[in-house]
Amino acid sequence: MKTAILGGGLSGLTLARLLHEKGNDVIVLEAEQHYGGLCRSKTDREFTFDTGGSHIIFSRDAEVLAFMRRMIADNEQRNNRTTKIFYKHLFVKYPFENGLSDLPPEDRFACINGFVKTLIAVEKGVIPAPANFREWIYYTFGDGIAECYMVPYNEKIWKYPTERMSLHWVDGRIPRPPVEDIIKSAIGINTEGYTHQSVFSYPLNGGIEALVHAIAAPIKNHIRTGFRIVSIERSGTQWKISNGDEVIEAERCICTMPLQHLLPCLEHVPREVKDAADALKYNSLVCINIGIEGAVLDFSWVYVPDPAVGKANRISFPSHYSNKVAPPGCSAILAEITHQPGDEVALMTDDELIHEVMDMLGKMQILTYDKVVFSSVERQPFAYVVYDLEYQKNIALVKEYCTGAGIPLVGRFAQFEYLNMDGCIRSVMDFVTSNP
Ligand SMILES: Cc1cc2nc3c(=O)[nH]c(=O)nc-3n(C[C@H](O)[C@H](O)[C@H](O)COP(=O)(O)OP(=O)(O)OC[C@H]3O[C@@H](n4cnc5c(N)ncnc54)[C@H](O)[C@@H]3O)c2cc1C
Numbered sequence: 261m262k263t264a265i266l267g268g269g270l271s272g273l274t275l276a277r278l279l280h281e282k283g284n285d286v287i288v289l290e291a292e293q294h295y296g297g298l299c300r301s302k303t304d305r306e307f308t309f310d311t312g313g314s315h316i317i318f319s320r321d322a323e324v325l326a327f328m329r330r331m332i333a334d335n336e337q338r339n340n341r342t343t344k345i346f347y348k349h350l351f352v353k354y355p356f357e358n359g360l361s362d363l364p365p366e367d368r369f370a371c372i373n374g375f376v377k378t379l380i381a382v383e384k385g386v387i388p389a390p391a392n393f394r395e396w397i398y399y400t401f402g403d404g405i406a407e408c409y410m411v412p413y414n415e416k417i418w419k420y421p422t423e424r425m426s427l428h429w430v431d432g433r434i435p436r437p438p439v440e441d442i443i444k445s446a447i448g449i450n451t452e453g454y455t456h457q458s459v460f461s462y463p464l465n466g467g468i469e470a471l472v473h474a475i476a477a478p479i480k481n482h483i484r485t486g487f488r489i490v491s492i493e494r495s496g497t498q499w500k501i502s503n504g505d506e507v508i509e510a511e512r513c514i515c516t517m518p519l520q521h522l523l524p525c526l527e528h529v530p531r532e533v534k535d536a537a538d539a540l541k542y543n544s545l546v547c548i549n550i551g552i553e554g555a556v557l558d559f560s561w562v563y564v565p566d567p568a569v570g571k572a573n574r575i576s577f578p579s580h581y582s583n584k585v586a587p588p589g590c591s592a593i594l595a596e597i598t599h600q601p602g603d604e605v606a607l608m609t610d611d612e613l614i615h616e617v618m619d620m621l622g623k624m625q626i627l628t629y630d631k632v633v634f635s636s637v638e639r640q641p642f643a644y645v646v647y648d649l650e651y652q653k654n655i656a657l658v659k660e661y662c663t664g665a666g667i668p669l670v671g672r673f674a675q676f677e678y679l680n681m682d683g684c685i686r687s688v689m690d691f692v693t694s695n696p
Contacts, residue, residue, distance in 0.1 A: 261284060261285065261511045261512055262284075262285045262286075262287070262509070262510040262511055262512070263279055263284050263285065263286045263287070263510060263511070263512040263513075263514060264286075264287050264289060264499060264501050264508055264510035264512070264513045264514070265279075265286060265287065265288045265289065265514050265516060266289055266489055266492075266501070266513065266514065266515045266516060266517050266522065267288075267289070267290060267291075267297065267515065267516035267517030267518075267671065267674070268288045268289070268290030268292075268295035268296070268297065268483055268485065269295075269296060269297020269298060269299060269472075269516060269517075269671065269672075270296070270297060270298070270299045270471075270472055270475070270671075270681055270684050270685070271297075271516040271670050271671030271672065271674070271684040271685075271687065271688055272288050272290070272295075272297075272516040272517075272671065273288060273295060273296075273472055273475050273476045273479070273483075274475050274684070274685050274688045275514060275516065275670055275688045275691065275692070276288045276476075276479045276482060276483070277475055277476065277478060277479050278688060278689065278692040279692060279696075280478060280479050280482065281478075282692065282696050284696075286479060286482050287482050287483075287484060287508060287510065288479070288482060288483040288484065289484050289487045289489055289501060289503075289508065290483060290484065290485045290486075290487060291486070291487065291488035291489070291517075292485060292486070293485050293486050294485060295472065295476065295483055295485055296469050296472045296473075297312070298312030298313070298640065298642075298643075298672070299312060299315065299468050299469060299471060299472045299681065300312060300468075300469050300472075301466060301467025301468055301469035301470070302467075302636075302638075303466075303467070304634070304636065305551070305587075305633075305634055306586070306587035306590075307549070307551040307585065307586055307587070307590070307592055307634050308465075308466065308467040308578075308582075308584070308585040308586075308592075309467065309547070309549040309578065309585070309592065309594055309636070309638070310467050310468045310469070310547075310578070310594070311547065311638040311640070312468075312545070312547075312638075312640050312643070313545055313547055313574075313594070313596050313640070313643065314547075314561060314574070314576035314578055314581075314594045314596065315462075315467075315468035315681070316339075316457075316460040316461070316462055316560075316581065317329070317332070317460060317461040317462060317468075317471065317681070318456060318457045318459075318460040318461070318682070319456065319680075319681075319682035320456045320682075321682050321686055323689070324682045324685045324686050324689070325682065327685060327689075328461070328471060328681065328682070328685065329461055331471055331474040331475055332461065332463045332470060332471055332474055335463050335464050335465055335466070335470055335474075336461050336462075336463065336464060337461065337462050337463070337464045337581065337582045337583070338459060338460075338461055339459070339460055339461070339462060339560065339580065339581055340458065340459055341457055341458045341459065341460060341560050342558065342559050342560050342580075343559065343560050343561055343562070343563075344359075344559050344562045344563070345359065345409060345413075345562070345563045345564075345565065346562050346563070346564045346565075346566070346569060346624055347363070347408065347409065347565065347566070348364065348367075349624075350362055350363070350364075351557075351559070351562065354453075354454075354563065355437075355453040355454055356405060356408070356409040356410070357371075357375075357401065357405055357437045357441070357442060357445060357453065358437075358441065358445050358451045358452060358453040359445065360372065360442065360445040360446040361445060361446060361447065361448035363408070367404070367408055368446050369404075370403070370404035370407075370408070371402070371404035371405045371408060371442075371446065372404070372442060372443065372446045373402075373404060374401070374402025374403040374404035374405065374406070375401060375402040375404065375405060375439070375442050376402070376439065376442075377402060378398070378399065378400075378401070378402035378403070379402075379439055382399065387399060390427060391427075392422070392423050392424065392425060392426065392427060392649065393414070393422045393423070393425035393426065393427045393430065393647075394411065394421075394422035394423040394425070395423070395427075396427040396430060397410045397411060397414070397422065400434075400436045401436075401437075409565055412565040412566060412567075413563055413565035413573070416564075416565055416567060416573045416598075417573045417574075417598050417644070418543065418598070418644070418646050419543050419598055419599060419600050419603075419646075420541065420543075420646050420648065424648055424649055425646070425647055425648060425649070426647045426648065426649050426651050426652065428647065428651075428652060429647050429678060437453065441453075460560075460581075462578075462581035462582050463582065464582050464583070464584050465582070465584050467578075467582075467585060471681075484508075487503045487506075487508075488503050488504075489501055489502070489503060489517070489521075489525055490502060490503055490504045490525060491504075491525050491527075492513065492522075492525045492526055492667075493527065494665075494666065497511060498510070498511060499511070499512070499513040501513065513666075513667055514667070514668050514669075514670060514691075515662070515667050515668070515669050515670070515674045516669075516670050516671035516674045517671075517673070517674060518642050518673035518674065518676075519537055519540065519658055519662075519669070519673065519674060519676055520537060520538075520540070520542075520642075520673075522662070522667070522674070523537050523658075526665065529661065530661070532657060533657055533658055533661040536653075536654040536655075536657040536658050537654070537658050539650055539654050540645075540651065540654050540655065540658070540676055541645075541646035541647075541648045541651070542642055542643070542644060542645050542646055542673070542676075543598045543599060543600060543601075543643055543644050543646055544598070544599055544600070544601050544606065544639070544640060544641050544642065544643055545596060545597070545598055545599070545639070545640040545643035545644075546596075546597045546599065546605060546608075546613055546637060546638070546639050546640075547594055547595070547596055547637065547638040547639075547640070548572070548594070548595040548597070548613050548614055548616075548617040548635070548636075548637055549592070549593075549594050549634070549635065549636045549637070549638070550592070550593040550594075550595070550614075550617065550618070550621070550627075550632055550634065550635050551586060551587075551590055551591075551592055551593075551632070551633050551634030551635070552590060552591050552592075552593065552627055552631040552632055552633060552634075553589065553590055553631050553633050554589070554590070554591065554631055555591055556577050556579070556580075556591040556592075556593060556626065556627070557577065557626060558580065559577055559580070560576070560577060560580055560581070561574055561575060561576035561577065562574070562575045562576075562624075564620075564624075569620060569623055569624065570616060570617065570619065570620025570623065570624075571597045571605060571616055571617075571620070572595040572596060572597050572616075572617055572620055573596060573597065573598055574595070574596045575593060575594070575595050575596075575620075575621070575624075575626070576593070576594045576595075576596070577591065577592065577593060577594075578592045578593075578594055579591040579592040590633065593621065593626070593627070595617040595620070595621075597613070597616075597617075598643060598644065601641065610636075610637040613637050614635045614637065618632070642672075642673050644678065645672070645673070645676055645677060645678050647678070655676055658676070659675075668691065668695065670684075670687050670688055670691050671684050671687065671688075672684055675687060
């Protein structure tokens with residue numbers, strides 16, 4: 261049976277590899293000239309930057325983590341996470357609730373007071389269960405942590421009001437910290453959060469794209485790049501997939517590209533399904549890459565919740581992930597700005613974005629203009645799925661339609677779920693097990 265895989269990002273390539281290992285005849289159809297999707301990297305003047313935002317390899321899923329690490333086994337650097345939150349000109353330990361002793365005393369008081377009062381109120385049952393993400397933040401962390409960090413940071417990254425976001429996704433992703441940890445953290449006894457990420461891997465050479473290259477190695481001859489799918493038709497037992505010039509035929513067709521690109525390729529999609537897909541929310545990303553002479557702060561990355569400091573929500577230091585992503589004597593900085601399609605950030609030129617980030621790094625005392633030896637900008641239309649209050653209703657309609665049409669959905673923007681690389685690979689592994 262010939263299987264066509266729509267989209268050649270991490271999900272499409274992993275799917276092709278695993279199906280190929282099971283004896284399937286596969287073809288991956290990728291719109292861009294290079295495969296890899298959000299997991300691509302570019303090297304220029306000896307600086308290597310990930311083009312879909314700064315990536316690291318970590319997972320709670322032992323099987324998936326072992327798979328990813330096996331893929332880069334001869335090209336792996338292991339790192340300890342040192343992550344901070346830039347708050348009132350201080351670098352506060354991450355996660356915020358584990359860094360309370362780094363805060364000014366009045367903020368530390370507000371955070372611990374809010375946490376304990378909320379915990380008592382929740383246990384007495386005097387606070388109603390939360391109905392949206394904003395209420396969940398207050399219900400879980402109290403007003404101090406909510407207002408110092410959780411609400412401003414989340415509104416900055418999602419570019420969406422937290423009271424209009426759903427909370428179905430937070431369980432397991434953002435845990436409620438034990439009260440003991442909050443007290444320890446406030447009085448300065450070391451505690452760690454998100455421990456599954458405290459040691460992470462990164463390819464020594466080639467950026468995160470080295471991972472997708474390793475995964476794609478056995479199926480390289482089965483990838484068609486520069487094939488932007490514009491129509492998909494079912495004819496008897498065959499799918500006919502076209503880029504407008506050429507038709508590829510296959511018995512099975514699996515989608516890993518964004519739903520927003522899939523639905524316009526299909527005929528006779530009902531109005532309510534189109535409307536539901538149009539109503540799904542996501543945000544876009546610009547990455548501003550800066551190469552500098554000399555060293556940078558010894559952090560993995562820094563979250564910046566305060567919009568007054570600058571537009572970037574996160575600043576990463578990839579030359580601490582791998583010694584080979586910057587030339588000798590130089591360091592790399594990658595700033596991420598999420599935005600809404602067509603908004604003010606989308607309209608900024610590359611030079612304006614570079615200046616915005618340079619000013620921001622200056623305010624944070626991370627660097628001065630004279631140190632800069634390289635800069636570039638990358639843009640990604642699809643970065644994060646945003647779970648609004650209508651999400652579950654809309655996605656159910658779209659998924660039901662695609663399943664009925666016989667097109668399985670696998671991957672971040674095909675399933676339209678907040679899946680990291682490990683989540684995508686897990687979806688692929690589960691799919692291949694039940695659909696060999
Ligand atoms: C800022 C940021 C940071 C991240 N950091 C991490 C991290 O540290 N660790 C981690 O595990 N994960 C991270 N992720 C998540 C990770 O990038 C994704 O989970 C993963 O790359 C998704 O892969 P995918 O193949 O499902 O989707 P994509 O990479 O989006 O691939 C979809 C592919 O479909 C192609 N396509 C689209 N339209 C068409 C068409 N009409 N015809 C043919 N092809 C088409 C696209 O070109 C693309 O190649 C991060 C994501 C972002 C945005």
